[in-house]
Amino acid sequence: MKVTVFLFDDYTALDVVGPYEVLSKLPNCEMFFVGLEKKAYKDSHGLKIIADYNIAEIVQTDILLIPGGLGVDKILKDKVIKEWIQEIAKTSQWILSVCAGSLLLAEAGLLEGKKCTSHWGRKKQLRNYNVIVTDTYERYVHDGKIITSAGVSAGIDMALYFVSIIAGEQTAQMIQLAMEYDPKPPFDCGTPDKAPKELLEKMKQ
C-alpha cells in the first residue's frame, strides 16, 4: 500500500503527522513524502520535514494525503500543483485531507458537488466552491473515495476511521491502543460552539 503525503511550505505539522502516525502502522504500507521540489519543507513555526520526492517522480499512489496550513493560500492557484493533484487523484483509491487541505482538493475540482469539511475557520472559504460544506462540527466527512477532516487534530480521528474501513476495526483498534489514544483535553473548547464567546472574539482579532 503506497501512501503519498504532499508537503509545501507553511503546512501545519500536526495535519501531516497525526494521520501519518496512524497510516504508517498499516500492514505493508510504504510512505512517500513529496513536494513541488525535493527538499525540506518548513511548517509555520520552523519544523522541517524532508520531501524525498518531487511531484514528477510520484504520479501514482493508493492513498493521497493533503494537509492544510497557512501555506495553502500561497499555492492554491499554482497551476503545476493543481494539475498534479488532478492527475494523481484519477488513479488514487483514496484521497484524504486535513484542515485547509480540502481547499486544494476543491480548487482541483475534486469536491464538485460533494459533501466535505475543513477547519472551522476555513469553511467560509470552502463554500466559495460548488461543494456541500457541513454546518456542524464533524471530525471528518466521507463522500465516495474522498475523506476531508476538520481542523488540525481531526486528522487523527479521520485516519483511524479510514483504517477501520480499509483494514478492519481490529487493525484500527490496535493502532489506537498502540498510540494510547484515549484523549482527555484539559478544556471543552475545541469547536466554536463550545468555546467561550470572548475567546472566539479574541481569535478573530
Next chain:
Amino acid sequence: MKVTVFLFDDYTALDVVGPYEVLSKLPNCEMFFVGLEKKAYKDSHGLKIIADYNIAEIVQTDILLIPGGLGVDKILKDKVIKEWIQEIAKTSQWILSVCAGSLLLAEAGLLEGKKCTSHWGRKKQLRNYNVIVTDTYERYVHDGKIITSAGVSAGIDMALYFVSIIAGEQTAQMIQLAMEYDPKPPFDCGTPDKAPKELLEKMKQ
C-alpha cells in the same frame, strides 16, 4: 521562551509533533530541534525531521521536550546523551517527556523518587528505576518541574495542560480551539483496561 526538542533516530513522530503543535503557538516562543549530530532524524516509519543544532550548541533552554519511540532503547546507555540531558536539565525551567521519553529522564537520574508515567507498554521498564510510576492511565503526571506523559497521543493533552499553567487558561484554550481539538476517537480502546482482551493478546505477540 526557548523550547528545545531532542531528536534521535527511531523516535515516534507524534511524540514530537503533538506537543510541538501546542508549544510552538506560545507567545514569544522559539523552537530548537537538537540531536547528537546536526542532521535529519528518521522516525520508525521513514519521516525525517531536521535537527538544526547538535547538542554542543544547545546547553541552555527554558523548556526541554524529550519524545519517545523504539529508538530510546538504542540511546538509553549513551554517555554523551545522558550527560547532555543532565547538564541542560540543571537550568531548564521545565522538562517535558512523552511516551518512552521518560526512560531517558530516569536514566539521567532526573526522576529519582518522583511520580511519573510513560506509555502503558513501557511502565514495567520504567519501574526498574527508583521512581514512582502511576498504576492508572493518567495522560500526564506533574511532579516539580517535570511533566511526563503517557503514550504517543498523550503529549497533546500534556502540552495543553502545561501551557495553561505557564501562560494561563485562556492561552491554552485559544490554542486548543485553533487546533480544533475536540477529539472523537472512533473506538473506546485507547488504554489496556478499555481494550478488548484479544486485542491486548495480539499486541503482546
